Amino acid sequence: MRITATQQVAALIVDRRAQLGLTQSDLAEAAGVTRAWISRLESGAHDLRLSTLLAVLDVLHMTLTVAPETVAGDTGPVPGPDVLDDIIERSVVSRPADDG
Structure with a gap:
C-alpha cells in the first residue's frame, strides 16, 4: 500500500x-x-516523530517499509533488499556519535 497521508x-x-x-x-x-x-x-492530525511511530508499530507487530519509486527517465535497476540493507548499514556505521 502506498501511503500519502x-x-x-x-x-x-x-x-x-x-x-x-x-x-x-x-x-x-x-x-x-x-x-x-x-x-x-x-x-490523523499528528505530525509523527519517526522513532515514536516505530515504537507504536512494534507493539502492533507491524513494520514500516520504504521503497524507491520508479522515476521517469530512470533506467537503472531498483536496488533489492540486500543492497538497501548495505546502504543503511554503511550510513549507521559512518554516522558520527551524538555527543549532545
Whole structure:
C-alpha cells in the first residue's frame, strides 16, 4: 500500500489495534507514549516523530517499509533488499556519535 497521508497511517493503526483487542491506553503504555498521543495519531492530525511511530508499530507487530519509486527517465535497476540493507548499514556505521 502506498501511503500519502497521515490519515491512511491512522486508519491502519486503528484497525490493527482493534484486531489485537487493545485499548488506546494499552497501546500507549506498551509504546511508552500517552493515551492522548495515540488519540492524536489515530485522528490523523499528528505530525509523527519517526522513532515514536516505530515504537507504536512494534507493539502492533507491524513494520514500516520504504521503497524507491520508479522515476521517469530512470533506467537503472531498483536496488533489492540486500543492497538497501548495505546502504543503511554503511550510513549507521559512518554516522558520527551524538555527543549532545
